[in-house]
Amino acid sequence: MTIRILLTAALLVVSGFAGAVSADDHKLKAVKEVPAGLSSEIEKLINAAGHQIHGADGAVVELWLLKSLPIKSNFKSGAAQLYPFTPGQLLGAMRVPKGAQYTDFRGQEIASGTYTLRYGLQPEDGNHLGTSDTADFILALPAKIDTKPATIEDFYELSERSGKAAGSTHPAIFSLLDPAKAGKESKLDEDKSADDWVLTFTANGNAKGKATEVKIRLVVVGESEA
Numbered sequence: 001m002t003i004r005i006l007l008t009a010a011l012l013v014v015s016g017f018a019g020a021v022s023a024d025d026h027k028l029k030a031v032k033e034v035p036a037g038l039s040s041e042i043e044k045l046i047n048a049a050g051h052q053i054h055g056a057d058g059a060v061v062e063l064w065l066l067k068s069l070p071i072k073s074n075f076k077s078g079a080a081q082l083y084p085f086t087p088g089q090l091l092g093a094m095r096v097p098k099g100a101q102y103t104d105f106r107g108q109e110i111a112s113g114t115y116t117l118r119y120g121l122q123p124e125d126g127n128h129l130g131t132s133d134t135a136d137f138i139l140a141l142p143a144k145i146d147t148k149p150a151t152i153e154d155f156y157e158l159s160e161r162s163g164k165a166a167g168s169t170h171p172a173i174f175s176l177l178d179p180a181k182a183g184k185e186s187k188l189d190e191d192k193s194a195d196d197w198v199l200t201f202t203a204n205g206n207a208k209g210k211a212t213e214v215k216i217r218l219v220v221v222g223e224s225e226a
Helices: 002-023 155-163
Strands: 027-031 050-055 058-065 090-096 113-121 136-142 172-177 187-191 196-207 210-221
Touching (some): 027 058, 050 196, 058 196, 113 155, 136 155
Antiparallel strands (some): 050 058, 058 090, 090 113, 136 172, 172 210, 196 210
């Protein structure tokens, strides 16, 4: 009787551990349609081939980029800026499915719906030291209030609009990691040291009419520990 009880308990522990592992697992899938809710001006710029992140309970978030991303010519990556983009420029779109409990890099909840994605740099004001290994971020803005593809040059306007995506005074942000560590193929990897899931993929870039590729590494699931 005692042996049977112990065996049953052991099986329950193993079963529970296996469930915990699968609950933390995320997978990458492809999507082929632009999300609803974008303005016509932005929708026509979006590449319909996107990425969907799946968790244990279904889709968590979906991401699309522009068909062609404007990039800086003769850009040199450094600690102050890793990506050849202009702060405030439009990068793509994001959709959070209904029922998904999705948060940004600060742990702010992002409600279901469609958002635009824009590039941003962390302010050098002393208030953000240690919050991220890099200064490069992607900001989400509610698509219903971000309808023009033009670059939002004013930092405070960009931050205020993005804050509405999280119902907060702080913008909804997602950390970009060093693209030099990106491989050749699109993939979703777990960074166990930070308990993050990192999406690596390639975007179509354009520098003064010259087509090129841009490697991107984005924390799609995970939060800052600072």
